[in-house]
Amino acid sequence: MTDEQEKGRDGSIRVGVLGARGRMGAEVCRAVDGAGDLELVAAVDQGDELSGASAAEVVVDFTTPDVVMDNLRWCVDRGVHAVVGTTGFTRQRLEQVRGWLADRPDVGVVIAPNFGIGAVLMMQFAARAARHFESVEIIEQHHPRKLDAPSGTATHTARLVAQARAEAGLGPTPDATKDEVPGARGADIDGVRVHAVRATGLVAHQEVLFGTLGETLTIRHDSYDRVSFMPGVLLAVRAVRQRPGLTVGLDALLD
Ligand SMILES: NC(=O)C1=CN([C@@H]2O[C@H](COP(=O)(O)OP(=O)(O)OC[C@H]3O[C@@H](n4cnc5c(N)ncnc54)[C@H](OP(=O)(O)O)[C@@H]3O)[C@@H](O)[C@H]2O)C=CC1
Numbered sequence: 001m002t003d004e005q006e007k008g009r010d011g012s013i014r015v016g017v018l019g020a021r022g023r024m025g026a027e028v029c030r031a032v033d034g035a036g037d038l039e040l041v042a043a044v045d046q047g048d049e050l051s052g053a054s055a056a057e058v059v060v061d062f063t064t065p066d067v068v069m070d071n072l073r074w075c076v077d078r079g080v081h082a083v084v085g086t087t088g089f090t091r092q093r094l095e096q097v098r099g100w101l102a103d104r105p106d107v108g109v110v111i112a113p114n115f116g117i118g119a120v121l122m123m124q125f126a127a128r129a130a131r132h133f134e135s136v137e138i139i140e141q142h143h144p145r146k147l148d149a150p151s152g153t154a155t156h157t158a159r160l161v162a163q164a165r166a167e168a169g170l171g172p173t174p175d176a177t178k179d180e181v182p183g184a185r186g187a188d189i190d191g192v193r194v195h196a197v198r199a200t201g202l203v204a205h206q207e208v209l210f211g212t213l214g215e216t217l218t219i220r221h222d223s224y225d226r227v228s229f230m231p232g233v234l235l236a237v238r239a240v241r242q243r244p245g246l247t248v249g250l251d252a253l254l255d
């Protein structure tokens with residue numbers, strides 16, 4: 001590594017992007033290029049060697065759920081901080097990452113199911129509303145090239161809502177359904193029904209529908225363009241070096 005690579009141009013943060021030719025990765029490359037305090041030192045995609053990102057201090061991963069764990073392991077082992085937007089983080093996966101980081105207390109990893117500031121607030125508002133309503137269902141809507149369903153955002157929201165309901169002592173949501181075409185009532189995530197819609201023209205959208213006697217409350221967020229995720233991604237890139245360990249979600253960074 002040359003002296004300039006080691007320090008970064010003008011003291012800027014050296015950033016590598018994994019999934020760089022994808023929809024999100026390409027947008028992240030443009031955002032990093034346009035930020036005066038960041039330097040894009042690696043753009044890695046399918047078929048490229050991960051070692052191409054060796055010059056990075058912070059790696060941003062927007063790849064696929066089946067490769068993200070190997071990427072993350074590579075980063076942690078090499079002391080490279082990571083900002084991860086890729087979905088597929090089950091509780092077991094998060095525990096595994098915590099285990100790796102226990103051996104590398106100098107490394108920071110931020111994993112966020114959604115980098116949109118509005119989406120983060122939507123999840124916070126939903127968690128706050130949850131204890132006041134006996135019914136709740138989540139409807140997420142995405143572009144048809146999305147590989148996973150339900151979305152990471154919907155799964156995370158369902159877990160937050162379920163936790164708030166449990167803390168408030170709420171039981172299961174009322175539902176008399178006896179006959180069901182499989183899938184008609186959506187997926188069950190911690191007792192919360194989640195419905196996934198895929199249609200051309202959509203980007204990323206979610207409604208959390210609450211109901212109680214005589215009223216409903218709908219909390220909705222729409223990402224119409226992937227630029228909506230960039231302020232959150234750049235916030236995490238700038239913060240991750242000062243946050244050793246695992247940070248899940250953007251909430252702590254926004255505060
Ligand atoms: N947290 C958030 O705010 C957001 C998260 N996402 C999530 O980010 C992920 C990516 O989404 P999106 O950009 O739409 O998907 P894309 O399919 O457009 O991009 C993924 C890219 O990763 C590449 N890739 C696959 N394997 C590897 C590998 N081993 N190393 C490097 N690159 C690889 C793919 O190549 P190829 O196509 O050749 O396989 C593709 O170019 C998804 O999980 C999505 O849900 C998306 C938007 C926002």
Ligand SMILES: O=C(O)C1=N[C@H](C(=O)O)C[C@H](O)C1
Nearest residue numbers: 087113114146151152153204
């Ligand atoms: O694949 C996408 O596009 C998105 N994925 C993330 C998710 O699964 O929640 C975030 C956002 O919804 C866009």
